[in-house]
Amino acid sequence: MAMKKRRVVITGAAFPAEIARVLEAHGLVIEAIPGTLDRDEIVSTLSGAWGYVQGGSERMTKDVWQKVPELAVICFMGTGYHSFMQLPENPVGMQFTYTPHANAEAVAEFTIALMLDMTRRVTERANEVRAGGWSEVATPSLIGARVGIAGMGRIGQEVARMASSAFGARVAYWNRSIRPELRGLGYTRADSIRELCAQVDLLSLGLAYKPGDNDGVIAEEELTLLGGSGILVNTARAELVDPVALREALMAGRIAGAAMDGYYIEPTPEPHDDPYGLLAMTPRLLVTPHCAYLSHQAVHRMAAMAAENLLAVLEQRVPPYPVPALGTC
Numbered sequence: 001m002a003m004k005k006r007r008v009v010i011t012g013a014a015f016p017a018e019i020a021r022v023l024e025a026h027g028l029v030i031e032a033i034p035g036t037l038d039r040d041e042i043v044s045t046l047s048g049a050w051g052y053v054q055g056g057s058e059r060m061t062k063d064v065w066q067k068v069p070e071l072a073v074i075c076f077m078g079t080g081y082h083s084f085m086q087l088p089e090n091p092v093g094m095q096f097t098y099t100p101h102a103n104a105e106a107v108a109e110f111t112i113a114l115m116l117d118m119t120r121r122v123t124e125r126a127n128e129v130r131a132g133g134w135s136e137v138a139t140p141s142l143i144g145a146r147v148g149i150a151g152m153g154r155i156g157q158e159v160a161r162m163a164s165s166a167f168g169a170r171v172a173y174w175n176r177s178i179r180p181e182l183r184g185l186g187y188t189r190a191d192s193i194r195e196l197c198a199q200v201d202l203l204s205l206g207l208a209y210k211p212g213d214n215d216g217v218i219a220e221e222e223l224t225l226l227g228g229s230g231i232l233v234n235t236a237r238a239e240l241v242d243p244v245a246l247r248e249a250l251m252a253g254r255i256a257g258a259a260m261d262g263y264y265i266e267p268t269p270e271p272h273d274d275p276y277g278l279l280a281m282t283p284r285l286l287v288t289p290h291c292a293y294l295s296h297q298a299v300h301r302m303a304a305m306a307a308e309n310l311l312a313v314l315e316q317r318v319p320p321y322p323v324p325a326l327g328t329c
């Protein structure tokens with residue numbers, strides 16, 4: 001009897017064709033859907049599928065997950081696997097994998113781009129010209145600025161390296177644990193995020209988001225300490241910043257501006273439908289569509305790692321990059 005073909009749904013940025021062909025050569029049927037599936041599409045699309053390579057911004061919630069029990073494996077293309085942490089016990093033995101560190105350089109590069117944009121106001125000035133304006137105003141600079149990094153994982157360390165080596169930024173950081181590899185690099189260690197906020201011109205978040213643990217770690221007090229010329233750059237997860245505190249800080253001029261890649265709701269609603277009231281706050285708030293990790297190189301690396309995970313599950317081997325919080329699943 002012919003074996004039923006195993007269907008794999010892939011979402012997100014264009015999945016490299018040569019990696020898709022490798023998967024097809026192993027008998028998998030690839031259904032690549034560019035972008036993010038919305039809540040209504042996700043269950044119908046995943047229904048009957050064997051594998052799901054999540055490259056879009058879908059959130060795997062408990063109600064979705066329970067409706068697709070045939071799914072054998074979810075391969076998340078990224079590092080921040082927090083949405084899986086909210087799932088209950090996994091009695092059906094579904095496997096969860098991810099692609100640790102594959103996009104760290106890309107996210108760090110984009111973080112620097114946002115720092116440059118927020119200090120030199122590139123987007124703001126370009127929008128001004130588009131609207132018929134032409135003003136000559138000097139801006140702060142990233143060169144020699146005091147850059148603070150909360151969370152010195154792979155991305156935080158890359159941001160520190162790029163900011164200090166390319167721009168002579170003076171780097172200070174906070175990290176939950178001591179990281180011996182940071183000694184001798186000339187960075188200053190703060191004892192708390194608040195202490196860090198009080199010392200820097202720009203604060204970049206490199207923290208892993210842990211639901212129920214560090215939601216809103218950046219709140220009113222942190223933003224006030226950052227100060228009226230301070231800039232917040234969040235390329236980690238929106239939830240790390242308290243949205244009410246951010247809105248109030250921006251409105252009151254308690255910080256100079258904020259840039260965030262990704263939002264509390266993804267994809268974002270129209271600004272007038274935004275329950276957080278932040279999306280209309282241009283030019284002091286810059287929001288990009290959770291794209292920091294999407295360089296061509298990073299997508300290729302993530303796809304290759306996701307394919308390794310997928311093929312391991314197919315061949316009943318332990319996948320090389322299982323989501324740690326869920327053990328081997």
Ligand SMILES: O=C(O)C(=O)CO
Nearest residue numbers: 077078079080103293
């Ligand atoms: O790697 C990550 O966590 C990303 O932001 C992609 O979702």
